[in-house]
Amino acid sequence: MLKPDIRKIVTFEEEILVEGYKKADTPLRMFAVAAVLTNPWAGRYAEDLKPEIQAFAPVLGKLLTDKIVTLAGGADKIEAYGKAAVVGLNGEVEHASGLIHTLHFGNFYREALSASTYLAFTNIRGTANTPIMVPLMDKDDAGRRSHYLTIQFAIPDAPRDDEVVIVLGGATGGRPHHRIGDRYQDLQDLGHDLNNPAAV
Template structure:
């Protein structure tokens, strides 16, 4: 059966000034969150999580993706993206992982924004009001450091012990005044082939 959603939340943050300097292009961070009943709560150790993953993950992926697209205006506008989950104290971190580390969840977001990079992620266990961290990276270029970002927020009453918080995050823009270069320059300086970082 689909996920039992207690509530959804949308977090939008606009950074206009960073380091005392006005951002030429403000950074917009968007987090779409759902608080759900842990579908494995009270069942003890469950060996096969896959049936519930297939039941719950696609619907959650669609709801949260639609929230992001609505806030961003379109998938094309999204530049950075990521995902996160927090399982309540009675659950396993594997329960949080199960619902976000599946193509049944992530591919909905990936395809909607036309991404090539993998979805960066965080999965933790915690009480209500635990920090929700959503690491982001450029949706098409994993070495573009300007879009190494983290959305940080929390939900005052979630997750309860038998709940999971599931979240997607997006950015429009990168860090204002970014000036640490990209990963490729470091690879060159270290004598690595940027197209094959393992080669020296």
């Protein structure tokens, strides 16, 4: 049976107390959990990625979801969420994409949070210590701009050329002092129907 060969799990967390020279009314916690694993397709072209995706993605989805919910102090503490993948130089961006762009991976996180929006994402190729960017959005409201956040961190020894890093990220709220409004006001100002934004 195919199983992911995980070298290590890395966690990242920051607590923002002051933003823009002003103390936050409520400190914002942002956190991420990453799995560093061997890329099963490294160094070769594979036409069919499905067997590894279906075997690896549920294991990674459950593992990372359990860990990030614990790190947050409970699923109810997470308001914004996202995912990311970084594949090493002997792999394709398709490999990074394959492991995170499947319901076999993301639905564990979505269901744990009772979320209704899609998971914001990045998927790139890079070397060890490549900055990992995890974009976040509100778990229930895609137009809530206060929760458009990005977690940034790096793992000094990952990904190796034959590895891929799979990441889930979260935050306990929106940006401190957010004041640019939500996209609904822009739509209204532009004369769009809020129930059908594509209509003019």
